[in-house]
Amino acid sequence: MIFLTEDPIDINAAYGHIQTGEAGAINFFFGVVRNNTQDKAVELLDYEAYGPMAVREMQKIADEACRRWPVLKYVIIHRTGTLHIGEMAVLIGVSTPHRGDSFEATRYIIDTIKQTVPIWKKEQFDDGAVWVQPTP
Amino acid sequence: MIFLTEDPIDINAAYGHIQTGEAGAINFFFGVVRNNTQDKAVELLDYEAYGPMAVREMQKIADEACRRWPVLKYVIIHRTGTLHIGEMAVLIGVSTPHRGDSFEATRYIIDTIKQTVPIWKKEQFDDGAVWVQPTP
Amino acid sequence: MNNPHNVLLFGITRDLVGQNRLAVQLPDNSRVADLMTVLHQQYPTLAGIQSILVAVNSEYADADQILSPTDEIALIPPVSGG
Amino acid sequence: MNNPHNVLLFGITRDLVGQNRLAVQLPDNSRVADLMTVLHQQYPTLAGIQSILVAVNSEYADADQILSPTDEIALIPPVSGG
Numbered sequence: 001m002i003f004l005t006e007d008p009i010d011i012n013a014a015y016g017h018i019q020t021g022e023a024g025a026i027n028f029f030f031g032v033v034r035n036n037t038q039d040k041a042v043e044l045l046d047y048e049a050y051g052p053m054a055v056r057e058m059q060k061i062a063d064e065a066c067r068r069w070p071v072l073k074y075v076i077i078h079r080t081g082t083l084h085i086g087e088m089a090v091l092i093g094v095s096t097p098h099r100g101d102s103f104e105a106t107r108y109i110i111d112t113i114k115q116t117v118p119i120w121k122k123e124q125f126d127d128g129a130v131w132v133q134p135t136p
Numbered sequence: 137m138i139f140l141t142e143d144p145i146d147i148n149a150a151y152g153h154i155q156t157g158e159a160g161a162i163n164f165f166f167g168v169v170r171n172n173t174q175d176k177a178v179e180l181l182d183y184e185a186y187g188p189m190a191v192r193e194m195q196k197i198a199d200e201a202c203r204r205w206p207v208l209k210y211v212i213i214h215r216t217g218t219l220h221i222g223e224m225a226v227l228i229g230v231s232t233p234h235r236g237d238s239f240e241a242t243r244y245i246i247d248t249i250k251q252t253v254p255i256w257k258k259e260q261f262d263d264g265a266v267w268v269q270p271t272p
Numbered sequence: 273m274n275n276p277h278n279v280l281l282f283g284i285t286r287d288l289v290g291q292n293r294l295a296v297q298l299p300d301n302s303r304v305a306d307l308m309t310v311l312h313q314q315y316p317t318l319a320g321i322q323s324i325l326v327a328v329n330s331e332y333a334d335a336d337q338i339l340s341p342t343d344e345i346a347l348i349p350p351v352s353g354g
Numbered sequence: 355m356n357n358p359h360n361v362l363l364f365g366i367t368r369d370l371v372g373q374n375r376l377a378v379q380l381p382d383n384s385r386v387a388d389l390m391t392v393l394h395q396q397y398p399t400l401a402g403i404q405s406i407l408v409a410v411n412s413e414y415a416d417a418d419q420i421l422s423p424t425d426e427i428a429l430i431p432p433v434s435g436g
């Protein structure tokens with residue numbers, strides 16, 4: 001399951017989606033809006049997506065993860081719009097039979113999302129706003 | 137927060153416990169009762185713990201994780217008693233400023249729990265039961 | 273006169289141009305690289321953004337891909353999701 | 355006669371002995387290794403379990419740690435939590 005949403009992300013629903021009797025391991029990664037970046041106080045973050053392409057790119061990443069690891073089920077949810085500190089911007093969840101694969105597949109998905117998926121965030125400070133530059 | 141419990145694990149409560157304004161990344165690992173092991177159908181699992189020592193050992197692991205990575209908050213919850221297929225046996229959650237650390241600290245904690253914490257599980261099959269041997 | 277090419281703008285490219293969509297006139301059989309040359313001439317501030325990629329019909333496109341007026345074209349500045 | 359040493363049993367060791375607690379008589383200043391020798395004599399099936407560790411007061415103990423009757427001693431068969 002892959003989607004973009006303006007609504008808060010429901011962890012339990014995501015968990016329910018990837019839980020399955022064959023799963024021995026589930027890994028979740030949550031990207032959360034931090035209250036600071038390079039020592040500047042962040043007030044809020046605006047997330048913008050090129051929606052249809054973002055979903056396609058996330059689907060490619062999920063498909064590649066399924067080729068590389070024995071993924072049973074996955075869920076990728078990315079927020080768009082205005083997010084406040086502490087809010088969840090992205091949720092990745094992967095279920096696998098064994099634990100190492102769940103960590104590796106989840107990490108691959110979030111790392112690759114940050115490289116290829118057309119989503120941009122703009123940090124709002126008390127004295128202005130900047131589009132976030134990608135970090136390696 | 138570290139505890140053993142006979143009750144089902146509440147993911148949202150665990151998330152709430154480790155979420156903090158400085159956190160940019162949260163990783164969760166869930167160990168779940170699988171419906172099979174080495175091609176035998178598992179009916180249920182009994183978890184037994186040497187409680188006081190198990191909590192002490194988990195605390196040591198958490199402390200070591202906090203030395204090795206910039207952990208903001210963590211939560212470790214392990215079920216005991218009888219668990220059915222699909223139930224969550226263990227939850228590890230770690231919040232950090234950046235994502236790589238959250239993955240590494242969570243993985244360190246679950247890997248080390250499986251090596252040192254006095255908890256044992258017995259698999260119940262339709263034709264008997266066996267204490268699970270540790271896997272490397 | 274050809275039909276214009278529609279170009280969607282996102283993130284910093286949208287802020288710099290001040291619009292979320294442009295109609296760009298290009299000669300027949302123009303390529304992605306030609307589009308960027310025209311855009312850099314018309315909107316010199318865009319040239320200050322390193323590594324803008326171009327998507328054609330929701331797929332990343334090479335510089336030599338030929339554009340059609342029916343394509344959905346988008347400028348993709350460096351992404352920062354997650 | 356000394357006070358006995360109380361030994362808690364878990365997992366497969368409990369199943370093999372059929373009790374979750376043993377009272378074991380040991381000479382003064384006996385060590386962890388001595389305890390295991392006595393237990394292997396009294397419960398030969400325990401010798402079939404590889405790598406049983408011993409915890410003293412909720413800490414893993416070395417084979418040469420000296421035991422006191424006031425210690426809480428536990429047999430720790432290979433763990434399998436998580």
